[in-house]
Amino acid sequence: MNKILIIEDDQAIAELEKDYLELSNFEVLIETDGSAGVARALEEHFDLILLDLMLPGIDGFEICRLIREEKNTPVIMVSAKKDDIDKIRGLGLGADDYITKPFSPSELVARVKAHLARYERLTTADAHKNDILEIRSLRIDKTARRVYMDGVEKPFTTKEFDLLTFLASHPNHVYSKEELFKEIWEMESVGDIATVTVHIKKIREKIEKTTSKPQYIETIWGVGYRFKM
Secondary structure (H helix, E strand, C coil), X not given: CCEEEEECCCXXXXXXXXXXXXXXXXXXXXXXXXXXHHHHHHHCCCCEEEEECCCCCCCHHHHHHHHHHHCCCCEEEEECCCCHHHHHHHHHCCCCEEEECCCCHHHHHHHHHHHHHHHHHHHHHHHHHCCEEEECCEEEECCCCEEXXXXXXXXXXXXXXXXXXXXXXCCCCEEEHHHHHHHHXXXXXXXXXXXXXXXXXHHHHHHCCCCCCCXXXXXXXXXXXXXXX
């Protein structure tokens, strides 16, 4: 089920949008404050964002700019402003569409579906083009050597990427630190297995929501590590 975030300070409009989208089998959440809305948009995964322009806390233009710095999530701006300059500015900041109020709920739903379908086609094409590993919220682009969590790219060093990719490519297999060192550093450990521990710690900091309770790289005490599917 696609998940949509509505950032709209007019509760009545937000609830109307929510009702129609839920009738089309979307999961919908509402934020009525700009600052809270952008925080949620950046922290959680959404398939599409409906963004009002005039908001308390921070306006829609700035929210769109901040989202585009981090994510490619489709953004549809919704506003009572009909001036072309506002549309041009919104689209220039990376919005995918601009709807002026008042609008028909059926038009809104149609546009949401169209943008979701387009985004899915683009991401599917990318996945076919590159060698991609996707495990829950984790996406590893082996071709481009890039890692994403909840759609947000995380910076990885060469060895961090190689270690994560190796483990993710061999799920549920337990590897000792010595085996991992030999595989990734292509040499015998000779007492350097602490290097593996340090790299696992850094990887967890980037992909685990709670490093003390890892959901991806599990420690098998006395043995080594295992990537959990």
